[in-house]
Amino acid sequence: MHIRHGECPCDLNNDGANMSQRYEESRLYRIRHSAAHIMAEAMLERFPEALIAIGPPIEDGFYYDFSLPRAITEEDLQWVENRMKEIVRENHPFTYREVTPDEARAQFQGQPFKLELIEDLVNGREDENGNRIAEPAAKISFYTQDTFTDLCRGPHVPATGEINPDALSITFKLPAGAYWRGDEKRPQLTRIYGTAFETKPELDEYLHALEEAKKRDHRILGEKLDLFTFSPLVGKGLALWKPAGAMLRHTLETWLRDLLIERGYRPVVTPHIANVNLYKTSGHYPYYSASQYAPIQVDEEEFMLKPMNCPHHIMIYKSEMHSYRELPLRYSEFGTVYRYEKSGELTGLTRVRGFTQDDAHIFVTPDQLLNEFKEVVRFFQHVVGTLGITEFRARVGTRDPESDKFVGDDALWDAAAGAIVQACQELGLPHTVEPGEAAFYGPKLDFVLRDVLKREWQLGTVQVDYVLPARFELEYVAEDGTRKRPIMIHRALFGSVERFVAILIEHFAGVFPAWLSPVQALLIPITDRHIEYANSVADKLRARGLRVEIDASKNRMQAKIAAGRERHIPYLLIMGDRDAQNGTVSVRLRTDEDLGALPVDEFVTLAANVISSKSLELK
């Protein structure tokens, strides 16, 4: 649910940017942190043998992790919530105390997670490769309220009574699983989420917004608007696009294909499978081995469903000799790839096993890198700008110098990362730098958007790669006649069409701008005798490129209007005797605005303008 949050404050580091700085100093933050301690107290009353781990505030609330002797039930959670409110009303002070390591160890005898945290505070902390990631803490402190003492550096509210019991809630009535210290090799704990606000109306508003958000969920709207479906018989994570969804997707793809060609991209087409040796040469093989469909053995050869398009495009580059005069050389493809994601990771269209990347690989000289990179970023800004999407963040993913997940020369990595940051600065693009988020072959700039449940998803990405050109010994002939190595830019703007459509569905709540609407005008003949006229109007509209549908059912006009509204069709064209006589259509917008009777040509001109301009308005 909450992707980016600080780690336990008892447990140091916080990866949030300056935005969260103010939150961490806020009263709300102290309230939630205090509520987490109160949750732990209540839980220990309910489960005296529970082991307690950590319990930080997060963006919309707080959580606490426990190791429990049995599965927790809804009744348990209700009991805990009630008990938390009691503790609040009893108004116990939060008292701060600095302790020695031995005092700390004594306090948490039998609490192995806390003891581990104490040892880390005492000794500092190292990662699995033995690299120091935290220095020993200057001091160890406790906070106590009522019967409960936690290892904690604070801050807290002065007393539990500072918290408004009516604005306190266990957020999700289902508990969650979470690994100790986020490591799937370590024990799995039960995480209980809660939230707290200063006032009850704020809590109510939050819970209401959560309910409203669920209605925009692309999985719900995908069903309601007949956009896509899944079938266990086809396989999980493999989307089936229904006609309306396929039309939406087709419209987006057509739009982007045209933009690509305008910008000098050259379409290529590559197959869905390839010999595994291709991926061994590229170096992708070991990195994707855990998330691949099993290779297909044919005679003596092994083939794989392609998990990425890069090596294919590289082989096209290698099929001929290139001059510096050709660069930047841009190959683009809507390339469908398959990745065997772990089953629990699949979600609607945002995380699937077969998806289509709007992929492109650009081969550039070192001199061209910065400018080309900026062009790609501007391209992305144009695409999301057209759709009215402004809510995204830019993340520069760099190599984690301590990890062995990344290959290639240090100097080149630094050069590439430097170019990315420089490009962002020159474009005035706010961004965060996050070590460890790079591709294995190079650093990248990702555009990250949130779904209605506030989960973050990476969509567009621009990556700088010196490694694959070297692995495949790519060359171009330079001005001086020598052979030089190009740099590759990997880029996708939608990221994956599936994920992008999911975000679009939620962004528009299913109410797409006219140019994207699967059906742009619904023709509503008032009675059967108007169907013929409706057909003649439909022909005219189709001739002008409009996507139309006639509702020739036996329903009454009112029911046809209701059905069209449900589908958020932009234009409802009602036609009866008057219209047939006068050659008009009575135009009702999905906003319920009535434009009255318009001559057919006038309506076509209006709609065609709206559609061709990709307007977010309907007139």
Next chain:
RNA sequence: GCCACCGUAGCUCAACGGCAGAGCAUACGCUUCGUAAGCGUGAGGUUAAGGGUUCAAAUCCCUUCGGUGGCUCCA
């Protein structure tokens, strides 16, 4: 993959150890109507699949499949 929960008609849901139901959608009649849902009739189910407990299972237990929330991982 892991922890927890869920799976009843195409969709949304009811029945919660004792004869499997409703609304919407669909089919067929009637209705032909000027801006948010006309009336009627029918069809549609091995209650995800398989096994077990029980006189009796949609309901309890087990396994598998699928979904949801979270974690891990990722476009």
